[in-house]
Amino acid sequence: MSVSQLKTKPRRPRRDEEVDVLIVGAGPSGSVAALELAKAGMSVVVMEQGDWPEYAEYTGARPEHELVSTKLWHPNPNVRDSPSDYPVDTSTTDINPLMYAGVGGSANLYGAQWMHFLPSDFRVRSLDGVADDWPMSYEDLLPYQLEIERQVGVSGLSGDPAYPPRGPYPFPALPMGSVGYKGIEGQEKMGWHWWPGSNAIPSEQHGQLNPCVRRGTCLTGCPEGAKSTTDRSHWPMALKAGAMLITNARVSEIETNEEGLATGVVYFDANGRQRRQRAKVVILCANGVGTPRLLLMSGGEDGLANSSGLVGKRLMMHPFASILASFPDPLDSWRGPFGQQIYSLEFYETDESRGFVRGSKWNCMPSGGPVGVSGAIGSKVYVSEEGDYRDFWGSNLHENVARRFGHSLIWGIVGEDLPEESNQVVLSSDLTDSDGLPAPQIRYQVNENSNRLLQFNIDRCLESVKAAGAIETLVSTPVRESGWHLIGTTVMGADPKTSVVDQWGAAHDVPNLYVMDASTFPTSGATNPTATIMAVALRNTRRLIAERRNQKVA
Template sequence: MQHSAASEKADVVIVGAGPAGAVAARKFVEDGYRVVCIEQGDWPDYTESHVADEYLELSAGKQWNPQPSVRQAFSDYPIDTTESDVEPLIWNGVGGSTVMYAGIWMRLMPSDFRVRSLDGVADDWPLSYEDLAPYYEQIERDFGVSGYPGDPAFPDIDAYPMKPAPIGAAGRMMAEAHNRLGWHWWPGSNAIATEDYRNQGACVQRGACMWGCINKSKASPDVTHWPDLLNQGVRLVTRATAQEIETDSRGLATAVVYVDGDGVTRRQEADLVVLAANGLGTPRLLQLSTSKRFPNGLANGSGMVGKRLMMHPFATVVGVFDEKLDPWKSVWGQPIYSLEFYETVKERGFVRGAKWNVTPTGGPQSMTAAFPWGGKSIWGERFHETVRERLGHSLAWGIVAEDLPEEHNRVELDHSTRDGSGLPGVKMIYRTSKNTKDLLAFNVDRAAESLREAGASQTIVAPMIRETGWHILGTATMGNDPGSSVVDGYGRAHEVPNLIIVDGSTWPTSSGMNPTPTIAAFSLRAAEHAVAQRGSQAVAS
């Protein structure tokens, strides 16, 4: 490895170019800050890795696979999941994991911020829904969200930038079933453009949202933010692996040390350090950043860095129908969703709830995959008949279950493995709680009931799918008490005043919602607060 080199000092250095990092970068650069962003991956390739539209499903097997252990890209670090019930799904690169998300866009509910007050478990957030509401509104404009306002189950969402995507035959079928059952449903809100919008093209409903949108309709920051940010003067360093956050004798952050794409170790000095490296990458970097003052990792005086990992265990229930549904002709996000079983009803025997969304089952290759078919192989003498029954005639309810924080679920450094730059990998220790298992079982039964009401000839249950760890939350939790949390309600580390964490690792509870909108809204609020406090901000000399 070559010798260390220093870069020109910045006002802000951000680690991670996903939604949290891009949102923070936009706020800082618009307020006149000199911003550098360090990203260990590279730009997504929407061209060479897609042979042609009709082969989109094939590209999901390797370069667009969301599992780092399968993809094995240069930017991926080892993740030991031998003691985890769920596999993490992340994408390291410009745009972050939203490059591979479905685009489902849901705000948290007001109750999600008050779980301790309402249900006597976990912790309340040190902020409320009302605190985030104006930031949600701005973020929805920035990410080009389409939807239909007025859901009576939600707070006051007055408008979305664009009309919703068509709910399609599958959405209509399930909406009619819920009308008969008297259960809630609503047209889906998605970060998918239904018309040409800023940097996004109008969705043509290829149904391939989760392995790269070649039409750039899906709102990932490599499309919505970074082209503009580069023009505004943000310096983006790709293929750069952060090794350590340095601090001075007062415990203030001074620089991020990283290895660039040529193997040169560099230091990026800045007055503010912003972490946006997701629920695995952020605790990993904090744990790597040890010193005499912080022997157990940076900002870890509470001992909470890496603890309270939450993963949103996910289940699906598939319905197979005689009717032709053509589920690949749609957005892969959520044509419709249901919040019928979202809030706590104590008589059910568990606390909290789940959000459902209709999920397409995909094209020919998807008919043979483990997801969402319960993990059972269909190879055998009825193979052709099974594919014929499923293909174009099936849909699924995807069930996102709230996962409560538990300290034994955690992320640790794994010194037995090394990434490409020689740094330790991580070990995930995660076991699903009884409350989550009971919650999922209840919702699986109700979803099967919903599909039968819609006329499904058979239902296929995947009660909890291992390869569904899209949402990695809670490993640098926020709170008012420095003894039991890592950061405050604005993402500022209690022990390091010029270190701000803006990704999902800060969440005290997981909610039952897809987290990207709240991660982005929180990042905007945190960056705005940092700008407002600039005059009194302590920085290293």
């Protein structure tokens, strides 16, 4: 049997009808796959445990925004505690995983930094003798990267010498603002690399996306609908092409037959009823925590597609440091875009004389409002230029806000995270979600290479901001609430003994089961991964479509 029948016009499948492809997760990768498959005439059902984002509920345009957003739109599901979230056991991790359940996925709460992996990220083993090389190259992926940029509506400036030559971005770069220019000042004085920020925010109208008005509230949802998330960039077209989206659907198990082929999933619907959805092909796009969790809940004691024993292992979350620097100059530092007004790749590549391998990406951001500059970066005290420690609160609060508000910037430092099998996602033995399913437990420690990498970059960043005239600096490292990037828990590779899926995302053990999120990445790079996630999903879905007549199914 094959999935080769094409329909003459889109027809949305009926609930519970066997479909060509079932996708778990309507985030960046699941949205790309759903659109491509539906356009190819295949019947597609997508299960999303959250719902459509309600733009009217985003608080970024309201006076009370800073007071309420840290609960309603907190990126940590344990803090947000929404009915669509599952709890996460974080008692054994240095970094909390951050995620959002809903159409568009965790990108609803991302900063929209749009960065491709660099060529060296695909050849870490060859270049630096650590981790593994990817089974594809930068050049293999570049055409898909550029196509995704057009779909998403990315603003940026091509020509960055840190990358190979490429074509122009779809839209001009967003304004760098006073924050960006102050960041540039320090980099220029040090003689270090910088470049205008590239962001998944169009500088002009693009489809259902509106131009950015620079509110700077990107991390808690964009009330203007300017930040590019796939509920706007992909789902309108996917639904028109015939894809079916089932929201508030929590998948509990991937079912298989006696031949070991996937036959569909079991899920709980919005009313808590257990249902089944049959499918010829199953694709997992549930992020680097949700995907291994589902595999470990399926297939028996050892989980599904786990003959390698690597499902859930090699978790990477990009240890992160932040430096808040205050200046005498007014910087209008509540204005967006939030993610990156400029970035630097000065210390991206390995230099063994520094005492560690691989490197980091810096992104220069505004510091936000009064609450943000009063301690949201994680420190409880700050050190003044005179060297004394002072509390954030009490009699110092007004002085602190007056000094920092509108006068500060934040450099975020993203460090490459090397894969280690001891950093992993397992099933909790005692914590469950609202449907009684075992919650994921995160076992993760920041390794010595990451600690050295972060400290080196913090020291360099302090040099940069002081060269630009900073009168105060606040350092937080590693930031616990920084696990935005969930990578590596179903690693891709050619050998079934040392990988979970092949380079196209197909599970070695279950040939009609695919993974198309960042779980498959052999390495993490040091850039924001969404651009690469979507490009890999586009590449792999196109190949699935091209080879559908040869696809083995139940």
